[in-house]
Structures are given as structure tokens and as C-alpha cells.
Amino acid sequence: MPASTANPPRIAVLADSDTRWKWGALTASRIAPIEAGSGDGAQVAPVLDGFLLRGRATPTPRQLAEVGVHADSMREVTAVEFLRAMTQTSYDVLVLALVGGGVQAVLHGLKRVWEENSDRRVRPVVVTGYVGVVYEKLADGLLLRHGADLVLANSRQDAERFSAVYDGVGADSSSVTEVALPFLGGAPYEGEHDPYTVVFAAQPSVPESRKDRTYLLNRLVQHARLHPEREVLLKLRSRPGEHTTHIEELPYQKLAQRLDLPANFRLVYGNMGEVLDRTDLMVTISSTAALESLHRRIPTVVLSDLGVREALGNHHFVGSGCLASWDQLDEGHRPTPDEEWVSRQGVAADGSYATAFDPARERIAKLLDRPGGLPPLTPYYTPATAPGYLPGILARHHLGPDGSPLPGAPAHDKDPGPVRQIVRRAARGAYRHGVQRVAPVIRRMGEL
Structure with missing residues (x-):
């Protein structure tokens, strides 16, 4: 039977930011079960339904x-609207691309609605994971994700750490599944471009202080002046007024307005893969962009100028061979990554990336073929095991301790009218203005 005649798998992705949508959607495409009726074993493109969790x-x-x-x-959608949608459409796989608290709330909500709809014997396989490097709140984030059928680990190192945490608290660790970051790819680095291009991958919340962010920007501009033959790019995640996974109180765009920028220095946006196509030296504090760059064997530097600290996340790169300072870069230093370290990080620069998602796809296929459907979701946190913690997590998404909607939860709003859309945009704009304009002023006044 031709692949085109097979019924494609249906996947839903619930995400709460642009970066998590990217991770969730690309993960969905890579773990989509192979349709048995495709004849030649080719993977049929899944039907992908996207849900964006309403928030900042x-x-x-x-x-x-x-x-x-x-x-x-x-x-x-809101969380309550999403739960209702899950009772109206049948899916093969559901990917939860959310912060830990959001995953936990949705898991409890899904457990409730699927138990109430006893006529629905088959539920989707629920998958969750992390967008990138896990360098903080390891236990907290993992236990909030427990209860999904698959908890994806982006590397061998993460898989070992995740299993150790679950085993250590007596939780089932069989859900931990080693894969890789779903957005790696692109042509391997083959040599210097003309002009030689240095890219600094900025992060919204690392570092946080005006002093540290100004320092990094000044050093980047200084590097451009010291090397006028090079093109120096500041790669930004979002434009002013937009938010990504983390709050950015001091956008580099705002700081750059006060500087006299050299002609070979530019601010750029767009897809990171396209930027890496012309990159000769990737520089960052701790961005996942470093792993994308290492995957393509582009010379990559993780800055040590502000220290090697857990708060910055660059401690994750200890042993990588990539730590260096701006002084070293100004003098022409190019790091050599440690191959053993790289192989443990899911970077798959050795060509194994093509098969990295096979274990997850195989596990999903087995779960979907389970006689009688899948069992109820069983998160580690319950009203009995975490009575002082779980109710607050659920309440933030208008859910009660048992996962049911709280009184007064936002009503279903399938097609909001133009007035409501305007109000929502205005509310988000006011929030972002408060974060990026008002909050820094109040903080400075408090330091007087």
C-alpha cells in the first residue's frame, strides 16, 4: 500500500512559549509512530494540532x-479549555512542552477527565521533556514532569541523572527515554567564511543584571573594533515587547541604543540554524545554541568572564573544553571541544543523530499497541504525597486538588471576538511594559 494512503498519526502539542513550541513541534515530528499500513515502512507525516497555553x-x-x-x-487555550479539547478529539500522542508546574497541572487534569470519560478506552501516549540544557532545579522539574508515559532526556548524561532522581524517591523511572535535542541539524562546518563571522547568542535571563549585560555587550563591540575584518553578530531571541521562555527585563537592543556601534557589528534575529550557516565562532554564556553549534562542529566558546557559576548555567560546560574569556578570543583563541564530553551531551556530532529518536518511537508504538489501552496517569505528586505543594501548582491553572476545574475557571472560548482579542493584546502589552520598563525603574529606586 502506498504511504500516501495510510492514516497518518495524530499528535497534539501544548506549548507555553516560542522555544517550547519549537521543541514540542519538532519532537512530535521525530517521535511520530510509523504507520503500519505505509507498506515500505516509511514514516507518514503526522497531523499536528498546536495548542498555545495562554499566558505572559x-x-x-x-x-x-x-x-x-x-x-x-x-x-x-487556557488549561481548562485544553482539557476539554482532549475529550473531543482522539490523538495518538500528546506532547506537553511546558514548564514543570504546567506539565504537572495538565497531567492531573488529564487524569481526571479521562477517568470521567470511561467510554474512551484509548488515551494518547503522553510525552514531555526539556527544551535544552538542564542545569538547575533538577529534582523539582523532574518530579513535576513525572506521570507522563515518556520523559525525554536529551542526552545520555541526562537520562542517567533523570533515572537516578526518580529511583531515589521511589518513583517509577521507566518513563525516562534517551533521545537528543530535536532541532539539531544543518551542514557540518567546513572552514572559514568571508567575512569571518563571530556570533554571540544572547539569552533573555542570563545574566540578569544591567552591569553584567552591559559588560558583555561592550566586550562584543570591542571585539568588533579590534577585528574590523570580521563580521560580529548579536543574535537575539525576541524583539522588544515580545517574551520568550524567560522574562527579559533589559533587552540588549535597549542597551545597544546608547553605544556608537562599528560598521561590522549587527543585531540579528531569525532561525538559529540559518545564522549558524554562516558562523565561524559561536560565543555564549550557556545557551542551547552552543550544543547546536557543537553538533555542526563549529568552533564554540562558553564565556568564563563572569565566572563559572550555577546561576549562569555555564557550569554545565565544565569538561567541555569550550570555556574561555573575551581576552582569549580577542587574541585569536579557538577552542577544541572534548569529544567524550560532547558524546555524552546528545550532540551526536559523530553521525548517530539519525537514529537518536528510534527508542522513543519504538516505545510509543508498543504503548499504542497495548491491549485494552493505556492505564491511568499516575504522577508522583498526589494530594497525599505533596499536600502542601500540589494544590498551589494546580490552582495556578484553575484546577482543584483532584484535577477538576475550580469554580470561576475561564469558560470555553472557541472563537474570541475582536474586542476580547484586543483586550488580551493590551493586557499582555501592559504586562511586558511593566516587566521591561517599570520594574527596572522601581528596582533602581529601591537601591538608592
């Missing part, structure tokens, strides 16, 4: 377009 970081149309992942449908 809900991505704008521009951010979604920049990700470059097509969805067959896209809706903005």
Missing part, C-alpha cells in the same frame, strides 16, 4: 513564523 509568554505570530514549524491547526 504566549508567542506572537512573528515568533511562530520564525520557528518555521507548520501545524495543521493552532489554537490559544
